[in-house]
Amino acid sequence: MKIKITTKELKSDFAKEVEERSGIDVKACYQCGKCTAGCPVAYEMDYMPNQIIRFVQLGARREALTSRTIWLCASCVTCTTRCPKEVKIAELMDVLREISLEEGLANPLEKNITTFHQAFLNSVKKHGRISELWMLNEYKMKRPKTALQDLVVGPQMLSKGKLSFLPHDIEGKDAIKRIFEKCKPH
C-alpha cells in the first residue's frame, strides 16, 4: 500500500517523545517486518505494525495516532518476543494508544474497543474489582449495535452462575477512586 506523507506534516520530535514516555528506542528498528509476519491481527489492520514504527521514526504523528492498528493490537506480545532489535513493539502500541486518547485522536471506527476499555475501567473505579454483568451492561448501552451478538452466550452464563448481579465491592474502594483521580492524564 502506498502512503503519501508530506514533509510539512512530519513532527521530527515524535520518536523522542515516545522514547521519553516509554524508554522504547524506535530508531533501532531496521524494518525487517518480522513483527508484521507474526502478528495474528495484521490482517484486520489499516497499517502493518512495522509501518507504525516507521511512522514514529519519521514523525508521522497523525498517521500513527489515528490508525486503527493501535487499537487492534491484541497485546499478545509476539512482536516484542521475536524482534531481532529488541524493539518493544507491543509496549509501543500502549504508548501510542495512550497519547491518541489524551489528544482525542482515537479512530472512531474502533469505538467498540475504546468503549470496552472505558466500561471495564469504570467498573474497577467504582467497585475495585470488575463486576462483569454491570460492565457488560454499560458497554452494551453505549454500543447498542453490539447488543444482539451475545444473546445466546449471556443468558447461558447467567444460568450457569457465571455472571453475578451483585458487584464485588472491596473495602478499599475509596483508595481505588483516589488512584484513578491521581492517574488522570493532565
Next chain:
Amino acid sequence: MRIGYYPGCAITKGSSSEEYGTSVLRVAQEIGPEIEEIRDWNCCGASSAHATNHKLSTALSMRNIGIAEQDGIKEILAPCPMCSQRLIISQKDVQDDEKLKKEIEDIVEMTCNGGVKVSNYLEIIKNYCMDEIANKLKKPPKDLKIASYYGCLLVRPPKVLKFDDPEDPKSMDEIVKAIGATPVDWEFKTNCCGGGFTLSRPNVVLKLTNDILEGAMEVGADAIAVACPMCHANLDMRQKNIEKEYNCKFNIPILYISQLIGLALDIGPISLGINKHFVGTESVVNAFS
C-alpha cells in the same frame, strides 16, 4: 511455606471463569501448597488499563503488591496469566525507575518495594506439587490425548516473565504427562485467541480461535488444556459461535489444567466446576474412570 493467592476478577465466585478458581483451590487442598487470599485485593486493570494508561495500570497492580508486602507474603500465586503478567511487569517497572516508584507509592498511599515473586499456576504445580501428584494419582486417564494451550500471557514477554520457552513451552505438557494423559505435539501452543476482544471485536476472536481448534483437531486431540480464563472463555463459551461462523463442527472439550489434575486425583467433577463449561466434557470425565 505460605503462598499468597491473587485470584483476580475473572475466576472468583460468580464470575465468568469461576470454575478455574474453584478447581485451583480444591486441588490445592489435596496436593498443596498452602495458600491464603491477598487481603482486600483489587483488579489489576488488565488490558484496559495498560492499553490506555500506564501509570494507572502500574498503580492498580502495585496496591496488591504493597498489601502482600505488608502481610509478609513473599510469593503470590496468580492463576490468571493476565494478572500474573501485570503484577510481574509493574514490579519490574517500579524497580527499574526510582522516580516512578516514588510516584506510585504516593498514588497507592503505601510503600511497595516490588520484590514479591509472582508465579503462574503452572509454575506453582511444577515447583511444589509434582511429587504430590505422583503420590496421590488415583485415576490416570485411559488414552486421553491433550493439546496444551498456553496462549500469550504465560510466556510473553519472555525477557520479563522468564518462564518456559516462548515459542514451544513444555511445562503444561509435563503436567499432562504426570497425570497419565498424553500430550500432543501441535503448532498452536502460544497462538493468540484474541483475548479481550471477545465483546468489542468478536470477528477477530472467532477467526483466531477457529485456527486453534482446527489445529487441535488435526493432531487428534481429545481435549484442550488451558490455564487462562480468557483462553477458556473464547474456546469454550464461543465454540458454538465459531462453528456457526465457519460452518464446521468441533465439539472439543476445553478444560483447565487444574481440573484435569483434579480428575486424576479422583476429585468429583462438580467440585472442580466442570459442569460450568458450555462444551460437553463427558468424554474427558469418562476417560478418568
